Amino acid sequence: MKSIAKAVLVPEGQQEDRARAIRDSLRDAIVDRRLAPGTKLSEAEVGTLFDVSRTVVRDALQMLAFEGLVTTERNRGAFVSNPSPDEARQIFESRRLIEPAIVAAAADRLTPDEIAGFRSHLEEEARYKGERGASARRAEIKASGDFHLLLARVAGNAILEKFMQELVARSSLVIALYGRTGVSSCGHDDHTEILDALERGDVEAATASMLHHIGHIEADLDLREIEAMTLKDALSI
Structure with missing residues (x-):
């Protein structure tokens, strides 16, 4: 420490x-x-x-x-904290409830300068894509979470932004614990689709992309309950 x-x-x-x-x-x-x-x-x-x-x-x-x-x-x-699989599911269910509202609010407030800022952030995300190693994984998870926090900030609702700060932090911990692929699966391509829809003013498509995206993240998690084993059984002695 x-x-x-x-x-x-x-x-x-x-x-x-x-x-x-x-x-x-x-x-x-x-x-x-x-x-x-x-x-x-x-x-x-x-x-x-x-x-x-x-x-x-x-x-x-x-x-x-x-x-x-x-x-x-x-x-x-x-x-x-060591979140249980059930707590992990609840975190992503909460995101499904909150993030469509953030998308809708952000759509009404996005400026050309903010879109340019998002594009710049997506370029940063892309640099981590395909890299391996613990430090690259941490950087990717953080950059991916930051995309959602930027969107919450643009939405202009301080309460929702605070909720998202908590959910993104807890999601990042869950992804690090339960992720199967070794990367965040908070896909750069998914983020591009969301931003493209918002830039077009297509809130319905942006919302659908966000919900698909959250499902994509959760699908990469191994949330199976593991039965307790004795030390002897675990070591196959």
């Missing part, structure tokens, strides 16, 4: 600002899987690494717990 602390400068100022800086740093580490599911987040250790009080750390961990990236257990502390 020391490398995480070095990457972020906790700003001077109010306690809430300091807690948010720590929240953001830990969130990035969780989504990037530098902090594995189940990792214990000790208030004392985090406080030492960021040179803040345990009260500030506790506030940061509560923010992450609200986003679903951290779970807290009485008398045990806070741990990086």
Whole structure:
């Protein structure tokens, strides 16, 4: 976790600002899987690494717990979440409910400059396509999630944007845990189809492409329940 602390400068100022800086740093580490599911987040250790009080750390961990990236257990502390297959399905069902509304709202607000910004982002996504390795996979998952966050920002609804920040963070963790292909499957081509439809002003086609796209992501996940096995059985001894 020391490398995480070095990457972020906790700003001077109010306690809430300091807690948010720590929240953001830990969130990035969780989504990037530098902090594995189940990792214990000790208030004392985090406080030492960021040179803040345990009260500030506790506030940061509560923010992450609200986003679903951290779970807290009485008398045990806070741990990086390890979403179950059922929780993963619920995350993508929530996205099916929310993202069509974002598409519709964004369609009314997209400007030529914003479309150009999206095109630039798609070029960035394309650079990761076909690359292999843990760092490339993390970069692809982040870039893919950022497309959805950009769309939510253009939609102009701060509440929906906040929901999407939580859903994208949790989706990224699920993709990293359960993805079968080794890439995000949040396809660059799917994003291009969505943007092309929005640029044409075809909200129906953009919505259909978004729903297909969410299904595409979920279809790449291995969400089968695994039966518990004894150590002897697992090792075939």
